[in-house]
Amino acid sequence: MMWKESYRLGVDRIDEQHIELFRMTEELIRAIDSHASAEAYQKALKFLKDYVVYHFADEEQYQASIGYAGREEHQKEHREFTRTVFDYERKLKANGYDLATLKDLAGMLTAWLIYHVADTDQKMVAREKAVYGQKHFGRCVELFSESAAEVMETMAGFDRSSIRLRTVHNHQMQGDVFVEIELVGEVTGKAVFGFSKELALYLVNTMTMMELTEIDELVQSALCELTNISCGNAASELAQRRISCDIRPPVTCDGTSCGTGVNGVCVDTAAGGLEVVVLVDHEPSL
Numbered sequence: 001m002m003w004k005e006s007y008r009l010g011v012d013r014i015d016e017q018h019i020e021l022f023r024m025t026e027e028l029i030r031a032i033d034s035h036a037s038a039e040a041y042q043k044a045l046k047f048l049k050d051y052v053v054y055h056f057a058d059e060e061q062y063q064a065s066i067g068y069a070g071r072e073e074h075q076k077e078h079r080e081f082t083r084t085v086f087d088y089e090r091k092l093k094a095n096g097y098d099l100a101t102l103k104d105l106a107g108m109l110t111a112w113l114i115y116h117v118a119d120t121d122q123k124m125v126a127r128e129k130a131v132y133g134q135k136h137f138g139r140c141v142e143l144f145s146e147s148a149a150e151v152m153e154t155m156a157g158f159d160r161s162s163i164r165l166r167t168v169h170n171h172q173m174q175g176d177v178f179v180e181i182e183l184v185g186e187v188t189g190k191a192v193f194g195f196s197k198e199l200a201l202y203l204v205n206t207m208t209m210m211e212l213t214e215i216d217e218l219v220q221s222a223l224c225e226l227t228n229i230s231c232g233n234a235a236s237e238l239a240q241r242r243i244s245c246d247i248r249p250p251v252t253c254d255g256t257s258c259g260t261g262v263n264g265v266c267v268d269t270a271a272g273g274l275e276v277v278v279l280v281d282h283e284p285s286l
């Protein structure tokens with residue numbers, strides 16, 4: 001099962017609803033895997049959409065009842081996610097529940113739900129911890145790769161001490177699946193994540209409890225969401241240092257998009273590697 005006991009907040013009502021959301025996501029993935037009928041998808045999606053709206057309203061009510069300080073920020077995430085699910089539903093209705101779009105939805109949904117419940121929601125019941133402590137970062141790429149390591153730890157259950165960060169200079173970026181995010185604001189440029197096939201499949205199989213062997217739309221979409229969350233966290237960290245940086249939606253690209261001779265950080269895990277490259281007009285002083 002995709003749900004883990006470690007996701008439990010200790011608020012029974014909310015925990016039960018989270019379990020139900022994981023169950024629905026799992027059901028959707030299994031339906032896609034067995035090539036269900038359009039009618040089955042339509043039903044699953046309607047149920048999911050209605051349940052997301054119901055759950056978010058209930059969770060927000062709970063946040064209000066405990067006077068949760070991070071309420072506004074959290075509700076913004078809920079709103080954005082709801083909009084995304086509605087957009088997918090519209091797109092799917094229009095294209096007759098096309099399999100590629102369904103996989104795209106399932107990948108995003110899985111990655112978003114796991115991170116939201118395993119990290120964001122936990123902040124409601126815990127004192128917000130400073131994720132990066134007082135760590136010093138010389139360059140943006142160090143901050144972005146650290147953020148990626150933290151997100152992978154949360155999502156795939158890696159032991160943080162088993163993840164090694166290693167700087168690489170002046171080479172052709174490595175990876176089998178590349179995701180790019182445009183950065184705008186004081187920090188303008190792009191962040192590119194290059195996942196090895198091995199790591200990509202490990203991450204998505206761990207999240208979905210499936211045994212996928214190929215990089216399909218579901219894998220790409222989950223990696224896009226993972227990159228989105230990592231860069232979003234890095235951007236929030238920059239904001240705390242009073243450096244504005246907005247991120248645009250993630251897109252897949254190819255490894256040549258950075259050109260040759262780049263400097264990056266390789267995030268080595270027991271399940272394969274990820275290389276992070278951040279190309280910015282001016283390095284801010286961190």
Ligand SMILES: [Fe+2]
Pocket residue numbers: 059074078116120121
């Ligand atoms: Fe939430």
